[in-house]
Amino acid sequence: MPKRLTRNFFNRSVHEVAPDLIGATLLCDGVGGRLVEVEAYHQTDPAAHSYRGPTERNAVMFGPAGYVYVYRSYGIHWCLNFVCEPKGSASAVLIRAIEPTAGLKTMRRRRGVTDERLLCSGPGRLCQALRITALHNGLALDRPPFELFARQSEVEVIAGPRIGLTKAVDKPWRYGLKGSRFLSKPFKSEA
């Protein structure tokens, strides 16, 4: 059986946690898969929601590590983050793409597409596939409905600039599973 990750896993630098998450398996009510793409955000980072200090929306980011921060993107989509570092650091990892392994039929129904590569390849898409909404904001990652398992083998992690930003565009804080077909976009170094 794969080893479960607990909240303690997240209580260190977001730049260590983010690449370590590649290959881990996330399930929500039994539906999900392998994390293949994430991005790191920190309070000192102009692109982070926490950059301008605590607000009602980003309050969870200022809390302890190992909890879920969910926000509405463009008024349409939900985006899923894992809070990292000691309380107050306001850092988090954005989950950008998952390789679907569990609940494929459910995900196809929720997404309205059949192509496996379109189920969870993007932050908004994976939230729709796993049915993650504001109701999950503030929940612990090691408690239901979530299940999080450590990767079972070594993986090759690739890094590059984050996607969709207008600030701090040069920071190479996007991490991905090298060669994965399920990335939201290819990394430049393997294009």
Place this chain on the structure above:
DNA sequence: TGCCCGATTAACT
């Protein structure tokens, strides 16, 4: 209060 804009996606040309 009003205005601008975004850690996106799908459907266009």
Place this chain on the structure above:
DNA sequence: GTTAATCGGGCAA
């Protein structure tokens, strides 16, 4: 490659 959809946060007034 371009653009609409859609709405709350953040800031100016």
